[in-house]
Amino acid sequence: MLKPEILDPQGQAVQRALPRLGFEGIADVRQGKRFELEVEGEVDQAALDRIHKMAETFLANTVIEDFTVKVEA
Amino acid sequence: MLKPEILDPQGQAVQRALPRLGFEGIADVRQGKRFELEVEGEVDQAALDRIHKMAETFLANTVIEDFTVKVEA
Numbered sequence: 001m002l003k004p005e006i007l008d009p010q011g012q013a014v015q016r017a018l019p020r021l022g023f024e025g026i027a028d029v030r031q032g033k034r035f036e037l038e039v040e041g042e043v044d045q046a047a048l049d050r051i052h053k054m055a056e057t058f059l060a061n062t063v064i065e066d067f068t069v070k071v072e073a
Numbered sequence: 074m075l076k077p078e079i080l081d082p083q084g085q086a087v088q089r090a091l092p093r094l095g096f097e098g099i100a101d102v103r104q105g106k107r108f109e110l111e112v113e114g115e116v117d118q119a120a121l122d123r124i125h126k127m128a129e130t131f132l133a134n135t136v137i138e139d140f141t142v143k144v145e146a
Contacts, residue, residue, distance in 0.1 A: 001107065001109060011108075014108070014131075014132070017131070018127065018131070021127075021130070021131055023123060023126075023127045023131070025112060025113045025114060025120065025123070026110050026111065026112060026113070026127075027111040027112065027113045028109075028110070028111035029108060029109070029110055029111075030108070030109040031106060031107070031108050031109075032106075032107045032108075032109070033104060033105075033106070033107065034074065034104070034105045034106065034107040035084075035087070035102060035103070035104050035105075036074060036101075036102070036103040036104075036105070037099050037101070037102055038099065038100040038101035038102075039098060039099060039100065040098045040099070040100045041098060047098065050096060050098070053096075054091065054094075054096045054099075057094070058087075058090070058091070058094055058096070059087070
């Protein structure tokens with residue numbers, strides 16, 4: 001997701017459109033990318049470290065984006 | 074995220090690039106959108122129903138995408 005201090009024009013465009021579509025009560029909207037990776041073999045610490053490195057160097061632009069790595073069975 | 078039966082060229086492009094960048098062991102990559110909504114007031118069932126409707130009619134293209142709504146404090 002874009003870092004909080006980075007302007008998010010896409011999120012703002014969505015937020016401005018919501019009331020016109022009848023959806024009230026949303027104070028802020030942020031839009032970002034989501035990757036689902038299917039890992040071969042066990043997701044042990046080594047695999048997690050590798051995925052974290054992958055996200056940091058390739059999947060995210062860490063100059064403007066924050067990322068989190070979550071394991072889902 | 075794109076439905077499983079829908080071709081995901083972006084995800085495939087990422088998956089093909091990973092070994093060239095030295096990242097092995099990833100069987101599949103899917104890429105999609107993520108929205109973070111800040112809700113005014115309490116996130117009760119009514120608010121959740123409203124957000125689910127918002128996602129279904131506006132934030133997701135339910136012809137080709139699945140979506141999940143998660144509450145994070």
